[in-house]
Amino acid sequence: MAGSEQIALLRELPAVDEMLRQPKINDLLLNHSRTEIVEAVRKVLDEMRAGILSGKIPAVDMEGIVDNVLHTVKQSAGPNLRAVINATGVILHTNLGRALLSDRARQAVARVSEGYCNLEIDLNTGKRGSRYSALEGLLTKLTGAEDALVVNNNASAVLLALGTLARGKEVIVSRGQLVEIGGSFRIPEVMAQSGARLVEVGTTNKTYPRDYEAAITEETGLLLNVHTSNYRIVGFTRETTVEELVQLGGRYSLPVMSDLGSGFLVDLSPYGLPQEPTVQETVKAGADVVTFSGDKLLGGPQAGIIVGKKHFIDKMKKNPLTRAVRIDKFTVAALEATLREYLHPDRVLQNVPTLRMLTEPLTSLHQKARQLAEIIAGKVGDMAEVAFEEGVSRVGGGAMPTADLPTGLVRVTPRNIPVERLVTSLRLGEPAVVGRVQEGSLLLDVRTLQKNDTEPLVQALLQALQSQ
Template identity: 45%
Template sequence: MQNDLSKLPQIQALLEQPHIAEVVQRYSHSEATTALRQIIAALRAALLAGQSARFPDFTSVEFAATLSAQIDATRAPVFQPVINATGILIHTNLGRARMASQAISAMQGIGSAPSNLELDLATGKRGSRHSHVETLICALTGAEAAVVVNNCAAAVLLSLMATAGGRNVVASRGELIEIGGSFRLPDVIAQSGATLREVGTTNKTRVEDYASAIDADTAVLLKSHTSNFRIVGFTASPDRRDLAKLAAEHDVILMEDLGSGVLIDLAPYGLPDEPVVADILKAGVDLVTFSGDKLLGGPQAGIIAGRADIVAQLKAHPLMRALRVDKLSLAALEATLRLYRPPFDPVKTVPVLQMLAAPLAQVETRARSLAGSLAAFDGVQVAVHESAAYVGGGSLPEQALPSFAVSLRLPALSANDLATALRRYQTPIIVRIERDHVMLDMRTVWDGELPALTAAIEQISTG
């Protein structure tokens, strides 16, 4: 082994080889050096582990090509588009909601040129970035005023810091939720500088529980929409209108965090439990926080809508600058919000709503089209099955949406190996596994993505 280790070439000597010198000129000295060190380190590790290592011809064109390929791999984008065949419409790990083409175009336009981000074109003086979407949000929700920050957790944090810092926040024990990434609502309340007063029990909270907790230090009654879990059976929670009346009587703020948040009624599409922002404000809630990148179908953003005097406090708070939304997100959000107004129909133009509202027959047709293409490949076992898709993104985890999926098996690969191969394809394909079959759910796949799916499975099955 010691003799073999002595055969490992010096990096500097390799860099002086003619074919490798060409690689250095084509890329850079540092990239070539790093790649060579990695190759030599792998050979050394194999020898030290007692394995037989096959030395390449370091002077050959073939080795230079291998070196180039290794450098190209490091230059390839890490952040890239994937095909979502999981059946989860708003997949947090896959970037949540797809955005509409109008939102993408708006981002491109604003990103490729100077813009009036903080310039009032009418007066020529400094303007506010909040003004670009505030009017739209108010028109769609009935709010007096609105402001946007970079995500919904930020919206809750800012709202509590500005209204309840150093005072009490009253919340039901049954609504003290934990959101993605182990972030818990009580922790957010604590970070805001407010003190949490828990009321009621896990399964039952009444208006009287809130009323008994209100004192001179109370600033906010906080409701949270439990979109990511459900308590069934012996349960009770107060009506928003009763809480709004209680808050008004005691001159405290009623705030509600929706987590997701929708602007239209989704009951016709199988989601009857997702409250509409306008209805919540109409019920008397003073401030509502919701997300831009979930069921609304836009970019990541935290939207705050409600009373003008409270929103003015938020805009003036020092934390606002740290949480403010960027120009690309604003452009995408404005374009998305416009799709909720005539002449547009959001169910036909906002991708997440398109997937949600797609007729089951359309999903089945897509599944049978893909299955028909795949059946032509030798060794591919394919079938179409009824399936269940889900909204995802922390929204309605138990609310299944009828769907169709294509199941796949390859004799030479386990389901896990096939899923891995699809995930490592040039356009990664993300699937789910059921009963040792790879499942491609067609509710989250576009027609335009079928050729890429077909090409990937053909290459894997013949490779």
């Protein structure tokens, strides 16, 4: 039960009508609806009551209540999807939107958002066209495949391919490739949803072609290879290659599908990254269908890309599910512009942000980190200890899990506030800033900072440190 002091404080709380008569709150009616303001007032007053009853609020401050209402209205009126400065060093950060679009991709999206476009009309004939025509030629040229189709994400691509090619039939896959692809969705679950029946072969660490062959029956519809892009099994291992599956599939007239997951078009091993199969290599190996993501190592918008033999792709295009998972004009525009970057191998590493961040030289990263540390130290003074140090970035997005990317870090150790409070203030600021916390310090990784991030980052850090 509430004590006498708490009851007295509760009686001091203003009524909603009284709050609405406050000049600062009344001024909000110029730009906000009365309903919106009333909801904010009630929310703040409810929080005050709870704080009083829990003993956390020792006094009622009318000015403070008004400020809280103003802040609440501002927060509720702003967009829920906000800009974030990524200082985590995780390049394909799923929680922060994965791949950043190139300048040309952003410009392409802006163009189609400003008016109408020829999404499904052939301007040469005046007849209805296909929304995929802008992408098919580029994808076949870049990958060497016969045909291509794009859906809204790679899980949809896998679902569509399995449902089209193996619905009601058995699909053989290695036990070591039954991955969880994110959001707690797993390959067996996606397969079950497609109507195909899973047949597991081999062991977690070793699967041979003979394991697949022993499992083939009259009910077999597909041989599936899933590239384990989000984890690695090392040591005593043996993995059946796509080439081996293609040979086996040829003997039994079975199609072979390869889900690359992240999938990319450029070999990054010369830059110190792990050797990964490219889409071109997988197509050349003979896979009938290859699926991969658009917003991971490719560096484009969220999309599921399917390339392969034309007669299989044609079947998928006729599947009613294709309409349910189709892409919109913004994805078409962004993906087309991203794919066009790959037509210029001499410039693609710089023009696609994901590739640029993956391949940036360590000397450049160290220089940026030292410069940022100097700027921050000059601004925050005695409020924090600031130092440069070496560290490691991550690819993220379930790609290249064993890749350690050497980087430059700025360590900020606050002196006046706990690091948890600093991190919270940065996350709730405008723009929001997200970094890493380690041993009582905030770590800022310059690898994922963009060219215009320095000034707002430093300003946000200064404000957060001053929040006593």
